[in-house]
Amino acid sequence: MKIVFQGERGAYSELAAKEYFSNSNRFVAVPEFSDVYDAVHDGKAKYGILPIENSLAGSIHQNYDILLKGDAIIVGEIYLKVSHYLIANEGVTSKKIRRVYSHPQAIAQCKNYLTRFKDTEHIPVSNTASAVKKIKKEKMMDAAAIASMQAAIDFNMRVLGRRIEDLDNNQTRFIILGNKPKRLSAKEQDIKTSIVFSLKNIPGALFKALSVFALRDIDLYKIESRPVYGKNFEYLFYLDFAGNIDNDIPEKAINHLREITTFDRILGSYHVGKVVHPIYQKR
Amino acid sequence: MKIVFQGERGAYSELAAKEYFSNSNRFVAVPEFSDVYDAVHDGKAKYGILPIENSLAGSIHQNYDILLKGDAIIVGEIYLKVSHYLIANEGVTSKKIRRVYSHPQAIAQCKNYLTRFKDTEHIPVSNTASAVKKIKKEKMMDAAAIASMQAAIDFNMRVLGRRIEDLDNNQTRFIILGNKPKRLSAKEQDIKTSIVFSLKNIPGALFKALSVFALRDIDLYKIESRPVYGKNFEYLFYLDFAGNIDNDIPEKAINHLREITTFDRILGSYHVGKVVHPIYQKR
Numbered sequence: 001m002k003i004v005f006q007g008e009r010g011a012y013s014e015l016a017a018k019e020y021f022s023n024s025n026r027f028v029a030v031p032e033f034s035d036v037y038d039a040v041h042d043g044k045a046k047y048g049i050l051p052i053e054n055s056l057a058g059s060i061h062q063n064y065d066i067l068l069k070g071d072a073i074i075v076g077e078i079y080l081k082v083s084h085y086l087i088a089n090e091g092v093t094s095k096k097i098r099r100v101y102s103h104p105q106a107i108a109q110c111k112n113y114l115t116r117f118k119d120t121e122h123i124p125v126s127n128t129a130s131a132v133k134k135i136k137k138e139k140m141m142d143a144a145a146i147a148s149m150q151a152a153i154d155f156n157m158r159v160l161g162r163r164i165e166d167l168d169n170n171q172t173r174f175i176i177l178g179n180k181p182k183r184l185s186a187k188e189q190d191i192k193t194s195i196v197f198s199l200k201n202i203p204g205a206l207f208k209a210l211s212v213f214a215l216r217d218i219d220l221y222k223i224e225s226r227p228v229y230g231k232n233f234e235y236l237f238y239l240d241f242a243g244n245i246d247n248d249i250p251e252k253a254i255n256h257l258r259e260i261t262t263f264d265r266i267l268g269s270y271h272v273g274k275v276v277h278p279i280y281q282k283r
Numbered sequence: 284m285k286i287v288f289q290g291e292r293g294a295y296s297e298l299a300a301k302e303y304f305s306n307s308n309r310f311v312a313v314p315e316f317s318d319v320y321d322a323v324h325d326g327k328a329k330y331g332i333l334p335i336e337n338s339l340a341g342s343i344h345q346n347y348d349i350l351l352k353g354d355a356i357i358v359g360e361i362y363l364k365v366s367h368y369l370i371a372n373e374g375v376t377s378k379k380i381r382r383v384y385s386h387p388q389a390i391a392q393c394k395n396y397l398t399r400f401k402d403t404e405h406i407p408v409s410n411t412a413s414a415v416k417k418i419k420k421e422k423m424m425d426a427a428a429i430a431s432m433q434a435a436i437d438f439n440m441r442v443l444g445r446r447i448e449d450l451d452n453n454q455t456r457f458i459i460l461g462n463k464p465k466r467l468s469a470k471e472q473d474i475k476t477s478i479v480f481s482l483k484n485i486p487g488a489l490f491k492a493l494s495v496f497a498l499r500d501i502d503l504y505k506i507e508s509r510p511v512y513g514k515n516f517e518y519l520f521y522l523d524f525a526g527n528i529d530n531d532i533p534e535k536a537i538n539h540l541r542e543i544t545t546f547d548r549i550l551g552s553y554h555v556g557k558v559v560h561p562i563y564q565k566r
Contacts, residue, residue, distance in 0.1 A: 054510075055510060056510060057510070058344060058509055058510045061341060124407055203497075203500065203502060204493075204496075204497040204503075206493060206503065206506065207490070207493040207494060207496070207497035208497075210487075210489060210490040210493060211490060213487075213490070214486075214487040214490035214491075217486065219486060220487075220489065220490075222508075223489065223508060224508065225505075225506065225507065225508075226341055227337075227338060227339060227340070227341045
């Protein structure tokens with residue numbers, strides 16, 4: 001099967017995909033997050049993987065927005081423990097570093113560690129593995145990248161700092177995109193459903209929306225609001241709740257919710273994901 | 284009075300500050316958003332201004348996080364209509380442009396417009412006025428910046444495109460930070476209170492939190508969730524509601540809320556802000 005992820009070889013998305021799917025599949029990098037969605041939606045790939053939330057930095061909002069592009073659905077999730085490494089070209093020492101390249105979230109997660117490098121510029125790039133690729137390609141001798149150990153292995157680079165993140169409970173939640181629902185064998189409480197909706201402009205609208213779940217003892221995992229594109233300060237709500245949309249009570253809750261929504265869509269029901277540590281390997 | 288804003292001269296934050304406060308004050312630029320907070324908190328400035336939300340792009344999350352740094356409070360807000368301009372050095376024509384510098388949100392807001400420039404790289408910088416400063420300082424003849432008309436005037440640059448944003452209802456909400464509450468003369472319904480809280484891990488916690496407002500017919504303006512730094516997938520909720528915390532019913536609602544919070548803080552009560560168009564001026 002072809003599985004697409006955003007970024008370069010060694011990106012956290014690839015590590016997560018390899019934990020979720022068996023290693024024998026074909027993992028293909030694409031440049032943008034929206035390319036992941038499009039490849040799945042257009043049938044060019046069987047599955048795609050997108051980071052959606054980090055335990056420290058919060059939601060990756062652009063990927064919430066991408067979920068509304070077409071008909072692809074969420075068929076799974078996985079939580080990857082993230083550890084960052086400071087990576088540089090051979091011959092570069094910590095003292096020489098004047099620039100650090102990485103994804104802005106990775107830079108933010110290593111903020112305390114980075115204070116030891118005085119007069120150093122932090123330069124945002126679109127993903128962590130690209131940062132390693134860039135400093136290697138341009139043979140930078142005064143720069144380092146923050147990325148995964150896998151990126152250091154893949155690009156054959158020197159590791160100057162290990163597990164440099166400020167806090168050690170750093171996890172990223174990835175969602176698996178597909179084209180058709182999977183059959184779900186787990187118990188109801190081990191299944192999660194993601195929906196998105198916008199609400200009529202009535203008093204207490206959000207309170208009423210949440211009541212359709214609370215009144216049925218349905219647990220919520222997460223709620224996230226995003227502005228509706230092109231409408232001033234109107235919001236879309238992304239909500240994850242416990243249960244399978246194919247079952248009676250969750251379905252009744254959604255029908256109740258529809259009494260006050262102006263728009264809604266079920267993004268998918270899927271098994272609650274496991275937390276995994278990445279396994280690094282020589283390729 | 285000294286009033287601090289983040290960025291360069293001509294930044295949208297400065298335009299908003301000049302609409303909120305009279306022009307006779309001293310407006311001082313600082314490099315980072317957290318410097319704005321610190322200057323107010325440490326008493327080095329009377330007031331500070333921070334962008335907190337854009338009608339198209341959503342919340343500026345890092346500025347929500349900054350609000351918890353110390354004791355500074357929100358004393359006001361203002362909504363600035365935002366129009367973007369494509370700005371370049373004298374002699375640069377549209378055909379020559381290979382790079383566009385701006386804040387990522389500004390780039391995102393002009394996405395359709397930018398499709399006309401083929402093979403052009405979009406380079407993120409920390410604020411729009413810095414983008415103009417950079418292309419001027421480095422005398423780039425193949426680059427443009429997206430910024431305010433004020434930045435074009437201040438840096439004496441050429442305007443290649445006017446109001447280039449994809450949608451015309453682009454507003455940014457700014458909050459005014461101060462050290463002590465202002466006396467509020469408006470009617471209760473023209474006052475807004477901002478609070479932040481985290482909830483006990485009990486079923487339906489968020490539903491119960493919202494009920495303290497719904498049961499008292501208190502309207503909510505906005506709810507925003509942010510991860511608690513260092514705690515896995517625990518959330519802080521930022522909530523704006525209609526009313527003055529000094530009055531009886533809002534105070535009762537907060538006392539009720541405290542029955543289920545593990546942490547809460549009142550960020551301030553202030554007049555609901557006006558929507559203003561920036562006025563550009565030669566300095």
